[in-house]
Amino acid sequence: MKALVFLGLRHTILADIWQKEYQEGKRNDSMLYGYGNAVTPGIQVDYCRFNKFERLFFKDNIIGKLYLYCLKLPLLLLKYDIVWTHVDRDALFIAKLRRLPIINNFFAKHIANFVWLIDHSQNYSDRQLKKTQKLLKTIDKILYLSTA
Numbered sequence: 001m002k003a004l005v006f007l008g009l010r011h012t013i014l015a016d017i018w019q020k021e022y023q024e025g026k027r028n029d030s031m032l033y034g035y036g037n038a039v040t041p042g043i044q045v046d047y048c049r050f051n052k053f054e055r056l057f058f059k060d061n062i063i064g065k066l067y068l069y070c071l072k073l074p075l076l077l078l079k080y081d082i083v084w085t086h087v088d089r090d091a092l093f094i095a096k097l098r099r100l101p102i103i104n105n106f107f108a109k110h111i112a113n114f115v116w117l118i119d120h121s122q123n124y125s126d127r128q129l130k131k132t133q134k135l136l137k138t139i140d141k142i143l144y145l146s147t148a
Contacts, residue, residue, distance in 0.1 A: 004080040004108065005035040005047045008090050009068050010060055015049035033086055045084075048076060069093060077107040084111045088120075095135035104138075111141045118144055 011018075011032055021027045030036045031047050039045045050058060054072075058064040074097055077083060085091040091112035098104045121132060136142065 001042060001081045002044045002046070002079075003035075003038070003082040003084055004076055005031075005033075005045060005084045005086075006073065006076075006090055006094070007032060007048065007086055009065050012048045012050055012068055013055060013058075013060060013064070015047045016055075035084060035086075046080075048073070073097070074103075074107075078103075080108040082111060083108040084113075086113045086115075088114050088117045091139065092132070092135050095138045098138040099135070109140045110138070111143070112139045113143045113145060115145050 006012075015031070018027060018032055019030065022030050035047070036045055048068075054067075058067045073094070077094070077097065083094060085094060091110070091114060094110055094112075098107050098110065117132070121129060124132065
């Protein structure tokens with residue numbers, strides 16, 4: 001089984017730097033948030049990352065976001081069995097992608113960690129709540145980390 005850890009644009013750009021700093025003893029874990037610890041026989045865990053060419057051309061700006069979220073990420077969702085998200089906005093974006101007709105059947109299953117959604121949703125309008133509920137129904141496994 002192949003799992004993709006998706007942590008948004010900034011961490012996609014910095015993934016190789018993080019791994020290098022870990023090898024130099026500057027980081028306490030091989031990759032951000034320790035998802036790599038889920039690697040076991042039969043389970044491969046990859047972090048979404050830019051290659052050298054992508055890092056050269058796509059920065060932490062609107063062009064980088066458009067490339068990552070609208071081109072690279074949907075293609076990766078076709079390549080992996082599972083996508084694992086850590087941040088609310090990334091989980092909800094993938095949930096939107098998984099609502100696309102027909103192609104959604106070929107996308108990876110989705111495990112989503114939510115950190116702030118419960119807290120923030122207390123201030124949502126009825127319309128925002130209904131929209132969020134529809135998106136949450138497309139996620140296969142949800143984990144909440146909240147003070148609420």
